[in-house]
Amino acid sequence: MRLSQTAQDTLCANALRFLAIDAVEAAQSGHPGMPMGMAEIAVALWTRHLKHNPTDPTWPDRDRFILSNGHGSMLHYALLHLSGYDLPLDELKRFRQLHSKTPGHPEYGLTPGIETTTGPLGQGLANAVGMALAEKLLAAEFNRPGHRIVDHHTWVFLGDGCLMEGISHEAASFAGVQRLSKLVALWDDNRISIDGDVAGWFGDDTPARFRAYGWNVIEHVDGHDTDAVDHAIRDARRNARDDTGPTLICCRTTIGRGSPARAGTASVHGAPLGKDEIAATRAALGWDHPPFDIPEEIRNSFDARKTGAARQSAWQAQFDAYAREWPELAAEFTRRVTKRLPVGFRVLADAILRGVHNEAATLASRKASQHAIGRLARALPELLGGSADLTHSNLTDWPGCGAVRADQAGRHINWGVREFGMAAALNGIALHGGYLTFGATFLVFSDYARNAMRMSALMRQRVVYVMTHDSIGLGEDGPTHQPVEHLPSLRQIPNLDVWRPCDAVETQAAWNASVMRADGPSVIACSRQNLPHQARDAERLGDIARGGYVLAEADDGQPAMVLIATGSEVALAMEARARLQADGIATRVVSMPCTAAFDRQAASWRDAVLPPDVPRVAIEAAQPDSWWKYLAGAPRAAVIGIDRFGESAPAGELATLFGMTPERIVDTARRLR
């Protein structure tokens, strides 16, 4: 007997439900409610629309699928497994267990087919915005008449939690003004969040809100009617073809649908159903298969390997034709989407660095950063940067960059005043491939973007954050704009390289290192004020990349004192060194632009730079506590830092007030002798 399509769809949805129910039960931990509520929506998208090839999750022109409500991870794992990805049933049985491929929330790089790590609410939507932007720009750059080698959609599942988060506003507003028509979000409108019925705390007219952003909104879709969702998705694809802006599909659903006792309540959100309720749910849905036992005909309905391979083959044929007509473009496209730097880039980067050293310029490091961007942009057509409405303060644009607009594919993005949305979208751009991306704001406002920067680090994405106005040195704008704790606290994010260059040379070196770092994000913290050039020989020029090095040796080569400094304080340390040397205290200055890079060096390097038997003073215009790590082992040591909030005044007066002076360094060093 052949089932009707509707009956078959119901079976498919129930298969997703029970894989989630049974995996959560096996783990005794997890979130069954969302998979049970979004099952039909998933069936509609994954069996009728999603363009992907489970046997090649790296196919550049695949659709991107993002689960912004990442706690529903079992839905995604069930879909990947049934569609034919390399995610065997055994992995589903080990949901949330140590070193399984099915962690509590979806993790990029761990599970084939997971496009981004989600869980922190709202960020998946912003990742998707970045992906859709990358797709649009890449299409504009590489497609040619008769050749649409870039042409895919970005699909997002999201819930009420994502929509309450502020980042949903930043992301959706930006997607609207940029008219990202191939972005389609499917909202799980179940009216339940963890605290219960959302009526008490979430009263938005969400469709009206999204229309206000310039989105198409498809309302009143029955999220448990696969055909209804299918029709809405068709309408969304038409919007994409007609380029009328992104689309939100509002799917009315019941959380935990199928559970007789818990459907429609918060109790089904984040806890196992338990044996009895699972039995009741099996009975209610007429599902008599044992846990993890999915009938063959259901597997066949999901299996996308054949159609996926055929679609990828067809694309490959298109691409081959493109490559014949546009061989250089095709080679460049392949390089770009595989995230490889141009051949010979390292040599070029070294040459650029030598050139900057020869210029010996005194510049604010934010200005030096702008110069570095301009130099790199000539060699890296993939450079795609911008600022959160501080372009002329952060200095992120460069000659000929061109602005990215709804109807214009440039290379510089005005993100608007949207730091968090920008950072999460940068993750999406980096994950998508095709661009090497950076974004900028004031260092103090890294706070606004912080969790997305953490996600860059967790996902090991090459994203560069230009964070200017890096200390009280910004002056009059006062304590709300003066970072104090930000440098050390960003350094504490694992896998994030934080650079604070002392001059134009170190700024270029920081940019070179950040661009060549394939496995993680970097912050480049830049000054508002001018920083004098520091002279170095060729060897020391190369040492910058080690993160900490001897910038100036004691005159006799036998230091009796080591001064460690970063950024604008290096010049102070150099001045203090001159006075100490004059006093007969042999003094070494160590510049430490990146503690993370320094930590990766061999112990022999670290001990050579910071000899264990010599007193040390660390100087940085920031919260001082973390520096004790680099003072441990010295016979005597001190930190000169700032452990209170700043003040509003001209920068020079603040330097005196906060003791960021050569005099204080000299006095401190003398006391330690």
Next chain:
Amino acid sequence: MRLSQTAQDTLCANALRFLAIDAVEAAQSGHPGMPMGMAEIAVALWTRHLKHNPTDPTWPDRDRFILSNGHGSMLHYALLHLSGYDLPLDELKRFRQLHSKTPGHPEYGLTPGIETTTGPLGQGLANAVGMALAEKLLAAEFNRPGHRIVDHHTWVFLGDGCLMEGISHEAASFAGVQRLSKLVALWDDNRISIDGDVAGWFGDDTPARFRAYGWNVIEHVDGHDTDAVDHAIRDARRNARDDTGPTLICCRTTIGRGSPARAGTASVHGAPLGKDEIAATRAALGWDHPPFDIPEEIRNSFDARKTGAARQSAWQAQFDAYAREWPELAAEFTRRVTKRLPVGFRVLADAILRGVHNEAATLASRKASQHAIGRLARALPELLGGSADLTHSNLTDWPGCGAVRADQAGRHINWGVREFGMAAALNGIALHGGYLTFGATFLVFSDYARNAMRMSALMRQRVVYVMTHDSIGLGEDGPTHQPVEHLPSLRQIPNLDVWRPCDAVETQAAWNASVMRADGPSVIACSRQNLPHQARDAERLGDIARGGYVLAEADDGQPAMVLIATGSEVALAMEARARLQADGIATRVVSMPCTAAFDRQAASWRDAVLPPDVPRVAIEAAQPDSWWKYLAGAPRAAVIGIDRFGESAPAGELATLFGMTPERIVDTARRLR
């Protein structure tokens, strides 16, 4: 000759313009564009509506005025000065100078009449939401038939930047669902942000967006027509009376209005106009007064001292009548709005702490926190707490608390999934007075709220943050939900006390300390998992408040090893101590629940707790670097921490994987001998 009202309004607006222009020019730094653009709006609100008394900025029933676009600070200073606040002209002349009362951005506590510190965009709106909520709840609690002792408005100026920020969504959505009808926002719709014409990056239909939140929206107001703004404000006040929700007034303006060359462009936003353009502006506006010279009749128009004193007197008469009819309520009201704790609270808090110690319970510290909240709530009717949609995970509610809803004045707030908005609104509640407030989320999501927590610290507000699920100990939810860097990086925010209690007793002590801390915010980081009770004598019970103390002395009183731990790691240290003692290594365990409190102790205390000549091991399931501060001076030392992201697995397996075990502590200690 008497001027027409319209002519007089124009003069008043121009007075504000030139005070801003000339102060920025004198400082050679600042933002003239916004004051020039919002001058008429300010005249309408401040000379016709704002209820305040410049001679008593602490009058509890004054209107609250918030400049969310805080870079326009000179507008506010000009208004305060002209209205008669204690802000002499000399202070305006010292705009942005060291230790003036006119810093670059408005700072609470520094300048009379400044209700909150602004500058970080969007947060002023969220502060205002907190103030309006406090007003509404206080009115519900204290007003009585015939007595409206709490009855004031909250007014907010905001710009495009505030509206682009995600927090504006969280704040406005929450204000809508809570129907905060006395909140009125005036939008400076000048279509310019720092990067230029916003059309390229900000295309929202903002009126439609706010209607979607349930706000009243008054559109198409000419922001340079004082009467038009006045009429809109009257309409907004009617909405307040009719309780139809908050109101957004959309004022179409020209940034830098009056400057012939720069009006309507980004160039007037954040830089002095310069001598020539100032002369041209003076000519264009017909303003021939020298800098800082404001004619008497204009001063008289602004001077609110007489009317303000009369209004406050009338209120005082009302309050006196109230006090006669409801003497206990009146006394309680006065105590509450002056932010004093009940008489005898300290004695009570100590008794509670002893009681908790006697219970000797093994609990998760999040559960212990809930118990502490319940105990304190009985003594503190001002306790007003909530959670960002994690009430039953953070455990923030208590028996009889009641939910705060649009039509119900309870004491527990479901903030929705809005961590940043919550934190900034908590600042508003604390600033308003009348409530002692706390909010909660997972510790990892302190990232989302971080800059508002910084603002709590900068403004020295008593706000308590309950941050649960404080380490990899949360288990299966995985690295997106497991804090690693958060404890140390929150500790680096100046003036923020971070508590991480090791058992129910320290949890109560942390709560007591946080509630009694009148000059700053506190974080209480709590475990998901159970923590065993630690026994202490009465003296040690009192020592908890010192932030670091000897929990268990070496058996012979002569420690050969000191183990320092916090939170869940204290129990591990205690177990390690038992084994080390058995091995003949006399071991002291120091519990360090709050490093900031410990840092405030005398050196003698600190040295007594951490004797300089004894090796030390610090143990904390978090990024380890900052602990070196507490190891400096020891002959040998080590930190056991976690310097990479977590994993998804059951908590016990993670403890082994990440080496959070007594065995590792024992091994490390042995190696240091």
